[in-house]
Amino acid sequence: MIQREVDLDPVIPIPREQAAPLVLLADSFWSSVTLRAEGITVNVKSLLGLMAIRKGIRQPMLLVCDGKDEKEAAEAVSALLESYKNLTSRNISDIN
Numbered sequence: 001m002i003q004r005e006v007d008l009d010p011v012i013p014i015p016r017e018q019a020a021p022l023v024l025l026a027d028s029f030w031s032s033v034t035l036r037a038e039g040i041t042v043n044v045k046s047l048l049g050l051m052a053i054r055k056g057i058r059q060p061m062l063l064v065c066d067g068k069d070e071k072e073a074a075e076a077v078s079a080l081l082e083s084y085k086n087l088t089s090r091n092i093s094d095i096n
Helices: 016-027 047-051 070-095
Strands: 002-006 032-037 040-043 061-066
Touching: 002 070, 016 047, 016 070, 040 047, 061 070
Parallel strands: none
Antiparallel strands: 002 061, 032 040, 032 061
16 A cells, blocks of 8 residues: 655645546556545545545645555556646746
8 A cells, every 4th residue: 555645735626627537547547546634535536526625625635545556556646636736836827
């Protein structure tokens, strides 16, 4: 099992346009891929689960990957989440 802290505050709420590729990516791995915080566990392979994450959940969340390809899953999902944060930051700075 691999656990990594991820700060999703700049990304939450996760819109459908960003949740769908994340679900497809997570689903391409055999491992379970979940996000955990404050007693809440969200299956990253669930579009509705991802879109249900709202502001106010303590950050950072814990990305947990468990299975035979857990290392690859953790790296890929972390990288995609990081790219979403960078995209959000660029969009905000472009407005200012």
